[in-house]
Amino acid sequence: MSEKIIGTNERPPIGKWIPLSIQHVFAMFGSTVLVPALTGLSPTTALFTSGIGTLIYILITKGRVPAYLGSSFAFIAPIILVSGKFGVAYAFGAAFCVGIFYTLIALIIRQFGKGWVDRLLPPVVVGSIIIVIGLTLAPVAMGMAMNTSGGADGYSLVHLSIAGVTLAIAVISSIVLKGFFNVIPILVGIVGGYLFTFIMGSFIPAYHLIDFTVISNAAPFSVPTFVFPKFAIIPIITFMLVALATIAEHLGDTMVLGKVCKKDFYKDPGIHRTLAGDGIATSIAALFGGPPNTTYGENVGVMAITGVHSVWVTGGAAVVAILLSFIPPVGAFIQTIPAPVMGGVSAMLFGIIASAGIRTISESGVNYGEKRNLTISSVILVVGIGGGTIIAPISESVSFELGGVALAAFIGIILNLILPKSLNDIEEETAEEMIQHEIDK
Template structure:
């Protein structure tokens, strides 16, 4: 595979005066999206920061320090976390995340034993693409509700909140389209900060929590008192401490959460391929897709033990690698450590909590649309032919069942609903209908590592 000029190689340790700056870049790249997921799902942003940090460190260890990838909150799990939380609370969502993490481990084991061909047969682009579209469109109403209505009200329209959401959206779009370099990778952060400042001029920002934190710090009478005022223990939700897992776990939670793990595993594979091209090393071969998927799964299990959302590799941080050419895992690890520290800083938690829902709604309008569009992009990139009736049938059924909110009531306690049902039916249709090869398109998503290397040689004129 073609080697790229690197400012810092994967296992190279940066000089101390650069280390902090380089790590902070990665922290800023993931910050906006990572705190948005817990904000939308009712989880603690501080816990999300801590769990993403520990998850990233675990990922680095499992991949033997060979893959410079940062893990943050997964958007794919927003819908199932919200749905499970309605019936089983946060503990139920954590048990669902735990089961999703186990699926990662099972898939990693199967890849070790049988390779990746079987995974392509179950999850070809014609199934995964429409499911991703459904995930984005299914969240659309959430974004609009946050943008248009007063928080805590029963859909009471607010022109002020909607204006704040639109200004936030405009700033995010401008940052995404017109900014260059590293700044183009953090449009969410620019949108949140800009929207927050505009919301302050509209009088909808509650800064009482920030003022309370500042008062506690300034009124402390000793250095130890200042430290106690600055640092706070996040509101972790720990199994066997805060709840009994056996009393919470259920088949309904499994049916809601587990199918989404299959979708994120496919996204993870795409990220690994992009990362391989950026760094110039075939990570699907070494350390192997099985190890990187296992790392994702362990990070998700860690998050479920702390009360945070499931973790996944972040495209924003891959973009940072592409721009800076700094591939050092030590820089990624530094960002993870800083994220953990930030999770314990009360002032940061207070600032995050003061962000108006309208600001998050404005950012979400773009983000959820991007999720849906990325599913469409997957279909285009893999050259899926919709002139083939089987492809048209599979995508159509997935879209209508998922967006329409269809469900199967198995019994009084178990319901297979919405996106999960759409994913399951999509997989079954793909396995049953003839002409499976037509659903794979150009079939490059799960190419063997050897084939990836051959393709790279051909592109470079080596073979």
């Protein structure tokens, strides 16, 4: 860590400011472009909306919170599901509504505090949902890692070897490397897997999976591709239920960032402002055709390591991201990344998401000796990972469908609200009543 801490409102000299901002771009770049790469969206648009979203967030939080906003992994599964069934424009419409939902929750928190959020979404529910989010994406990672088509067919040992090397590089870098490189193992893994594929492809035709023609055909400068949203009730409900978990995740991220910066962002500028900033940034991103945004732990890690907590630095990173989005060769180069490379890093990344859910449960002290907690987690995990779905016909051509993460979140919230505080206590009371009944007889 650097000896001198640069505070949230301090602006470094331009000679340090630019490289410090570029460092943040490297930290967020791999994850921000991975989401559109996995969901079929435009990487350059994701970069653009990430930068715009971060600047909006800084504005709404009065320039006091040095967070960087990138593409949210929690919405990968909903984007894939909704895009496949309704079309990608409806995924953007649902994402826009998520941003509005965040903002409404922020207004309620400002008025009544956040105690009701803790009651609605305790750690046992949030942690279990996060586990489901990570594990439901596992087949996506394995499909890219093992198969030529990225689906269930076309098994390829070549693809698997590339994914294995990529995963090994990412894992080793997260354990062995020190300093800045320790917080960007995903990016290191992508670069390493890409170089491995390129070198192997130069000698073995089966490994020739990189096509540079898309780069040569790309214009030197253009406006990012924008897709405007459409709206339908089922996609909106699907995204809203996942959003309940990401709101709770936002509260935790903001607390961690506050600890790193040694400030209480819950009070100044207020958790309602940070959540509103996240929400409005997500709605704006959806209007331009970008994935939902979220505060990035990668960039928090950079702040913790460097001691640079400046809003000016994260704002500078946002400007760099916007500039990169207008350079088509950047997006074209990202498209050349082979599917098994993305599959290898996804195997680690999606596992990290699931592990974050386990960590949420563990650090909050959830007691699985209580059958209430055990019941809630069990049902959420089975319904979510098992792909449970409710399909209710509305008319001959239209049906209501709710499944996967969204259904698991809905059921988990309902169970948390209706189950008695302790099923163990109820069992003890029932046993005592049975004994008393026998005595009375």
